[in-house]
Amino acid sequence: MTQIARTRIGTSAIDIAPLALGGNVFGWTADRAASFEVLDAFVAGGGDFVDTADGYSHWVPGHTGGESETIIGEWLAARGTRDRVVLATKVSTHPEFAGLAAANVRAAADASLARLGTDRIDLYYAHFDDAETPLEETVAAFSELVDAGKVRAIGVSNYTAERVAEWFRIARDGGYHLPVALQPHYNLVEREFETNGLRAVAESEALSVFPYFSLAKGFLAGKYREAADATAPGASARAEGAIAYLDDRGRAVLGALDEVAAAHGAELASVSLAWLRQQPTVGAPIASARSTEQLPALLAALSLELSQAELDRLAAASA
Template sequence: MAASIRIGTSDLSIAPLALGTNVFGWTADRDASFGVLDGYVAGGANFVDTADGYSHWVPGNGGGESETIIGEWIASRGAREQLVLATKVSTHPQFSGLAASNVRAAVDASLNRLQTDRIDLYYAHFDDADTPLEETVAVFSELVDAGKIRSIGVSNYTAERVAEWFAIAKDGGYHLPVALQPLYSLVERGFESNGLREVATSEGLTVFPYYALARGFLAGKYRDAADATLPGASPRAALASEYLDDRGRRVLGALDEIAASHGVEVASVSLAWLRQQPTVGAPIASARNTEQLPALLASLDLELSAPELDALTAVSA
């Protein structure tokens, strides 16, 4: 299995695969989510990623469903010490944005739902143009001092705004972020050219890409546009099928070849390629049932050769 890694300059150590949980309370009900968490931890991994807004977009949901399920699982298993727990603030309908008063209220609500006394990694989920960045930087640092969070992360920020966060934090003597969560995968390569990789390198940020499997496309689940309409298809299938162009088919072809040579599934190869990219600590991947977990966990043991990495990089360019 791939060696554990440290998140930035923090004292947080993780297996290099993050379990995304935006499906909890959406396409995975409570029992299915419990099964996924049980299997993920049993497989030797420990890094769970959620957000206070998951999954408010589902009819009947109000936000916080994913955190609530995770909190109930932690309580029922007595498993808090087994996890490194990441969540985010700014998208819960009742706690929108990154004003200081909102962040203070939101973190307490997340702690309550997660049934824990601290959050290991707390992200600013989306930049808030209506709140001065100085205010957000200060309140996140305040939460570290209060012991409510251990480390700070930023998600969905431009490179310029990440650099500005660091400038403000250094100038004010505030705690610095240790993690960055951008969109990045074999079919979403903008991270390499939009300045985010450079700022992650310069500031020592550990990168955790979301949509690492491109909503299931890079798991090989959608080979034809009709696959998105089959019974049992994920609600995300229509978005995944948007990658089914000539480039996407070339990527799947290369993935198929490498997966066959290793005797693993396509998803395992996709995640291994991402994990082996510069600055990346762990890809984030979700599972809505235990049947999807083995391919994710297998990526931890898969080391692609330099020619295999280069072939995937070239075909997905």
């Protein structure tokens, strides 16, 4: 197996292989058996960082939220792999635990621990900012979870740069534990992260960035080159979102990806993830797989190194 360079999560003591397996599909488009197969193959291929949320997948008819965590917990118990895997989960979107009031954060963390069948969450995110709750209350609640040993490190997701900076100010003033990770929307065709202040605050606070929708809902894997591909057999539940990128700029990006992929004998998904992994502040892209057939292209991104010219070629195509 190719030696994989590991990365540290911010200023924490946690290190990972630089690819996060997204758990949003577990219990949704991947049933329990398929999810177990994907998790098995991910770990066998050198991955060890799994990202989920307590709200996954409450949007599915008949679901209540927590389905993904439950499947991951059952897999950890069945395989005995808890100490080999770094677990990230999030709070604020579970229908029973909405928002970031202190009592809710505490209760949601306990519920996540129970579903995951573990005594600690390695990385715990505030999933979405909660304007109804004073930020001081949320910051203190997360820090208390670290003091209690239930959480090892803190992350923030879907916050503005101003609110991330405010979190740090409050934490420093109050002597609370500081966040070490940031999870924004960022990929080769969604690049606001570079200019909206989030990358600047990540750099100034030494945050590890873990972008979600790293493959732009499948578009950057080259799966959708015509509008009709969104309705083809086997298209994902997010295919329509991917088709939105199919304009002149999107086609230029696919053309550049085709060139770089051909030069490396690699899949487009591998190149897209490698580009993202090699961007400033990025610790690991997050990508999900509904089946083991989708995993090799993701895992290949762990060791694929693009030249500066290739990084620039892709960036220019998506500018």
